[in-house]
Amino acid sequence: MGALLEVEDLTVWLATRRGPRMAVDGLSFQVGSGEIFGIAGESGSGKTMTAMALLGLLPHAARTSGKAVFEGRDLLSMSARQLRAVRGRRIAMVSQDPSTSLHPMLSIETQLTEHMRHHLGLGRSEARGRAVELLATVRIPDPEQALGAHAAQFSGGMRQRIAIAVALACEPRLLLADEPTTALDVTVQAGILRLLHRLRAERELAVVVITHDLGVLSAVADRICVMYGGRTAEVGPRENVLTRPRHPYTRGLLDALPHPEGGAAALRPIPGSPPSLGEVPEGCPFHPRCGYAVPDCRTERPAPVLVEPGHASACPPDPLGGIA
């Protein structure tokens, strides 16, 4: 399976009042066609900026370097016009909170059909017919009637299903889902994740799921990339990363997850808080919070290295290598 998206050494600078600050620092990963790829990290880890960079939706004053080759073309060097032809058509986005990402004043029909008509040149009735199918695909009851409705008339879970239908309208190859379940009730989350899973299978759709919640990724992701301070901490197949983590940060994230058998006592939060923009420390960005840090961690900036086939970790001391 050839890579659909190949991100190489992606770096993003955002303009702040004290000059440009690096939000993403040399990130590399691949996403295969039909693959669900998870990017995990706390807020400020650069995961959302990664998605925005791929879509060309960074704030005006932001700069990027590196490459993001999608279907053989580099997204980062495209003109605004070329990007618009890709956005919504080949790459679509689902964002965190459907109550704010769906337009409050436009009908569901308009929101579902406007980009179909723009990208695919469909007529009104044709686009409408496909919109009905899409709503049925994401299991919205009574799609015909839903078209005339507005976002406010649906529950949170239904809104996210509609947002996914909007994203799927032009049959994109890649879906960027930024915290797709964070704003939803737990019971609804599972439904959305099952939906993503099913769509991947039915449509050979590649999905990048961006989340702070490793629990979400454990349910759907084929491979997982853990980000910290704008850099890759660890990347590999889901099984390997979740059951045999090699980076202390991944370990910390897993320990912070509630566990069915553990009870409240087992929760172990990571001490400290993630660095804010422009304040990423020297050396390994995680070293101030890491229980395993050695002196080298303060000076050497580690790159991910393979620890087993397909599984890389950016922690040279590899304190967890023996444990696993």
Add this chain to the structure above:
Amino acid sequence: MNSAEPASGSTGAGRRRPARPGGLPLARFLARRLVAAALLCVGITLVAFVLTQLVPGDPAAANLGQRAIGDPAAVAAFRAKYGLDKPVPVQYLTYLGNVLQGNFGMSQQSHRPVAQDLAEYVPATIELALFAIVLSLLVGVALGVVAAVNRDRWPDQVLRVVSLGGVSMPTFWVALVAFYLLFFKFGLLPGGGRLDPGMNPPPYATGFYTIDAALAGEWDVLSSAAGHLVLPSLVLAVYTVGMLMRFTRASVLEILGNDYVRAARAKGLPERVVILRHVLRPAMVAIITVAGVAFGSLLSGAVLVENIFSWPGLGQYAYRSAVNLDLPGIMGVSIVVAAVYILINLLVDLLYGVIDPRIRLT
């Protein structure tokens, strides 16, 4: 003063925004506002009345000639004729009762029923103000959007100066300068009046010459009436364009920060569509609120410039009533102006429902 003469195009929105009813159907919401408007109207008649009672000047003195004022019988007759000899509360109640029947009393200055005067003068001003508000909305909203999407870059800086300039210009002076340049010096536009000299007004239907002329099929009258509207409405629009620009910029900026705008961009829509469909529509909720306030300031402006353009409208009538202490005239003008203002606000409320489906549906 901020609201009466809105500063920098930003008054009123804070005040009107909370009008969005939580879970109230539009019809009931409008009904409630209608009742409030009616009460406000009554209140205004009271204010207008109290105001005229404060007058130290004697209307009899102002309206009877120098000779008649020395004749007690003439003064008494004048007072009796206009009910000025009755106790004040009785005068007010009589007046209110008459107003409710559409009787605003006799003008002491034109010696005609005030209602008849108003029917003649009010449409002239409303026609002018409507022309000006449409012009202001087109220009002001467009420039405000340009400023917002170029935030902090040079077009924004330039437009900021333009809009502040617009709200800083004395309307009566703009009228004078425009009249001198566009009419007197270069003859580009017709100068005073509503029609070319020698032309007869179209048959009265609405009082709007443009509409009446079109209804009667008098095309030369229509084009003359429209031509005469251009100069005064351009002058009036200077202030409201500045006001609407500033406000449009602010509300577009507010909307641009929303997730749904990013979502629209993520769909690969052309920026033009994103702005016009996804940004401008929600921004319009705030903009039409200000447009309502702007309409009020157009009425104010009309009072100042109607003289220069010999525009036979409410402003001239109000001015003549005021300097002649013509109480029925002043009160009639006040009530009509307030009623127009209230009507505009109701229209704004109605437009909320058209623009924002949440008001219709919830």
Add this chain to the structure above:
Amino acid sequence: MTASDSPAARSRRDPAARSPWRQPLALVGAAFIVLWVLVALLAPLLAPQGPLDQLSPKLLEPSAQHLFGTDELGRDVLSRVIYGSQVSLPLAFLLVAFAAVIGSVVGGIAGFFGGWVDGALMRLADLVFAFPGIILAMAVAAALGPQLRNAVLAVVVVSWPSYARLVRGLVLSARNSEYVVASRLLGSSAVRTMLVDLRPNIAGPVLVMAALDVGNAVLLLSGLSFLGLGAQPPAAEWGAMVAAGAANFDRWWVGLFPGLCILTVVLAFNFVGDTLRDALDPRTARAIRG
């Protein structure tokens, strides 16, 4: 102006750049205000003639001798324009001060006592708001008699409600804040609380509104004079001078220069006021708008 809350906007907002006195517009505005105040103070030194001197032929075009020409009575327009600043500026400051004090007191009372007091005062403010300013001011000025003093009163009458609204809102939001509750628990009387604890939080926004209002005051006042309801001839008042220009509209210089004076004064105050409002936090800025 209300700032957007997108991360992009936030990252680009620079507190240093927002400081009002670093903005070129505010500097230009402040410079013009200072200039006009100086002109008003030094009028007798600057003006070539007295404001009422009729020393020259009527309606002379601008020339080296009369930079701004002469008016319909043979008075030097430049001199009259310079002396005009002695009329408009102090009166504008005065009436804004009056309006701000009256409005603040009314709004403070309404916000602090609430209940029917609040209801009555705010309905009164609504009534005044429902009138376009100039028509109400015109009615008041006409009722009291066409005099400059009465025009000032008329403008005060239509100006106070916006301050009342602003202060009422600020008092309402501050009244329930922790520090006021705390000071009341500590035994401060209601009035003391209002004067000592709330004043600093209210003075700022009121001053900004007042700065924005000076321009409007100049406009309204000169508008009334233009209509003949304010300054009376032969006084050198800008609005009345524009009216003279309208009567002699074919002699452009008679009306042009006094109008330019009004424009520059109003523009200067609007430059400063607008920048000050931008520098305020968005919530207060929103309150000032309405």
